Amino acid sequence: MANKLMVKKVLTKNGLVLYERGTPITVRFTREETERKLKRGVDWQKLDEFCEVTHMEISNRCNLDCKGCYVKDKNGNELSTDEWKKIIENVGRSGVFQCTFGGGEPFLRKDIFTLARHVRENGMNLAVTTSGTDLPRDRRLRLF
Numbered sequence: 001m002a003n004k005l006m007v008k009k010v011l012t013k014n015g016l017v018l019y020e021r022g023t024p025i026t027v028r029f030t031r032e033e034t035e036r037k038l039k040r041g042v043d044w045q046k047l048d049e050f051c052e053v054t055h056m057e058i059s060n061r062c063n064l065d066c067k068g069c070y071v072k073d074k075n076g077n078e079l080s081t082d083e084w085k086k087i088i089e090n091v092g093r094s095g096v097f098q099c100t101f102g103g104g105e106p107f108l109r110k111d112i113f114t115l116a117r118h119v120r121e122n123g124m125n126l127a128v129t130t131s132g133t134d135l136p137r138d139r140r141l142r143l144f
Contacts, residue, residue, distance in 0.1 A: 013047040019097045052097045059103035081111040092122030102129035
């Protein structure tokens with residue numbers, strides 16, 4: 001059985017955006033290309049910008065002490081798994097294509113893989129900003 005393409009379509013003030021989750025591929029059309037594709041004119045003034053990627057700082061903890069770090073208070077006072085799941089669901093419903101986890105160090109969270117699965121279950125791809133220093137060596141290749 002062939003895989004079914006899962007294409008999201010969003011009409012923005014700059015043109016049509018198509019995103020296929022499985023590949024992932026994003027195709028952006030200019031206004032002119034969009035009108036040709038839709039075979040009609042578009043009232044561009046009624047449309048908004050569109051957020052394709054969101055960055056979530058899911059942890060403020062870190063195992064490093066980099067000079068240029070913007071996280072000043074590394075106390076581990078973070079949102080719960082359920083709170084992040086609700087945020088992820090809302091972001092997914094808004095049509096965002098990709099969620100990026102950052103921090104601090106996201107892999108210091110015990111629920112990182114639960115949250116990562118939740119991103120995928122809500123129709124988005126996941127990227128992670130990490131130092132990679134806390135990943136077990138045997139898992140590094142499978143994750144990336």
